Amino acid sequence: MDALLAELGTGPFVRDTLTAPVGRNDSWVGATTSGRKVFVKHLIGPEADVRARMRRLLSFERFAEGLPTAALRGPAFLGADEAASLVAYDYVEGASSGAELMIEETFGPELAENVGRAIGLLHEARLTGSPKFDQSPPPHPPLSFLQGLPLPVFESLSFAELQGWRLMQTDEALVKAIGELRDRERDAPRVPSHCDLRVDQFLVTGEDFLVTDWEEFRLADPARDVGAFAGEWLHRSILDIVTTRGDSEFLDVELTHEAVLSRGVQKMQRLLPLVRGFWHGYRQVRPRLDATLATRATAYAGWHLLDRLMAGASRTSRLSGIERAAAGIGRAALISPEKFVATLGFEERERAAGEAPDNVRKPHE
Numbered sequence: 001m002d003a004l005l006a007e008l009g010t011g012p013f014v015r016d017t018l019t020a021p022v023g024r025n026d027s028w029v030g031a032t033t034s035g036r037k038v039f040v041k042h043l044i045g046p047e048a049d050v051r052a053r054m055r056r057l058l059s060f061e062r063f064a065e066g067l068p069t070a071a072l073r074g075p076a077f078l079g080a081d082e083a084a085s086l087v088a089y090d091y092v093e094g095a096s097s098g099a100e101l102m103i104e105e106t107f108g109p110e111l112a113e114n115v116g117r118a119i120g121l122l123h124e125a126r127l128t129g130s131p132k133f134d135q136s137p138p139p140h141p142p143l144s145f146l147q148g149l150p151l152p153v154f155e156s157l158s159f160a161e162l163q164g165w166r167l168m169q170t171d172e173a174l175v176k177a178i179g180e181l182r183d184r185e186r187d188a189p190r191v192p193s194h195c196d197l198r199v200d201q202f203l204v205t206g207e208d209f210l211v212t213d214w215e216e217f218r219l220a221d222p223a224r225d226v227g228a229f230a231g232e233w234l235h236r237s238i239l240d241i242v243t244t245r246g247d248s249e250f251l252d253v254e255l256t257h258e259a260v261l262s263r264g265v266q267k268m269q270r271l272l273p274l275v276r277g278f279w280h281g282y283r284q285v286r287p288r289l290d291a292t293l294a295t296r297a298t299a300y301a302g303w304h305l306l307d308r309l310m311a312g313a314s315r316t317s318r319l320s321g322i323e324r325a326a327a328g329i330g331r332a333a334l335i336s337p338e339k340f341v342a343t344l345g346f347e348e349r350e351r352a353a354g355e356a357p358d359n360v361r362k363p364h365e
Contacts, residue, residue: 098202116281231304305330
């Protein structure tokens with residue numbers, strides 16, 4: 001790291017300023033001897049995977065040089081040492097993560113609309129003269145894992161993860177729907193896409209925002225990014241069924257099946273306007289879309305809930321009831337995405353303020 005930072009002109013880290021954020025990779029934040037604060041990431045994993053992630057990350061940085069100012073982009077890139085699997089960025093001082101804003105309920109409609117516009121501009125960006133892009137299909141959803149887990153993977157999973165994979169593997173309708181989604185993905189237009197979008201990757205400072213973790217960047221179905229953003233808010237609304245977030249008053253009630261359905265509708269109606277704002281911003285810069293993008297995006301939002309189930313399962317020994325409920329809604333969106341397009345707000349007609357889609361008005365349905 002010191003050799004890379006010296007080559008980049010920042011000087012090495014001042015050791016007693018270092019912190020190490022927790023994440024998929026090893027990373028460090030700290031001041032350098034020049035006074036500049038930087039973020040350095042060390043990509044870890046199997047060698048072939050690390051090389052591929054590094055190639056995709058660097059292809060994005062080259063491509064980003066020609067992006068419009070308002071397009072989705074990452075922190076200022078300082079440089080990389082490919083042999084050592086190291087990348088360095090300017091540290092974004094004073095930024096809040098999108099996940100923090102989500103929890104604090106300060107991720108507002110205007111920000112959501114601006115995010116939609118930024119992702120739309122990324123998807124619309126011209127490829128003329130661009131670097132060579134990865135065009136391989138993203139690894140998730142992993143069709144092979146739905147047939148059986150490789151032994152090394154099996155041995156590395158928690159009991160909750162094994163529960164999750166068993167639930168999916170034995171669900172014939174779900175396996176069929178995921179296979180159909182991957183088939184539709186192959187026929188979809190391919191555009192520059194982040195392909196691993198989550199709200200915790202957003203760094204927000206005032207009205208500006210950046211997005212981190214471009215290691216899965218490639219030419220891909222734009223429905224992936226759109227569905228991932230919607231899936232984040234759908235997942236949050238379901239988790240909030242068992243919280244008082246957004247409630248006008250505290251209700252000490254037993255969470256019966258009917259109460260769960262009723263509260264689920266209330267929580268969705270409270271948060272899904274952010275998805276509709278996102279979609280409005282997206283459509284402003286991408287008015288002409290392929291005919292099935294909204295349906296595919298809805299299916300990917302469904303997969304996002306199952307992906308979040310497995311992410312949470314890696315940190316526990318047993319699946320919780322509310323996570324199973326979220327997975328159940330994700331399953332429904334994957335199997336019949338056309339029934340949920342209007343619920344998520346992926347529709348042509350602009351709905352009046354406060355107007356709920358027909359299929360979330362009646363809890364008993």
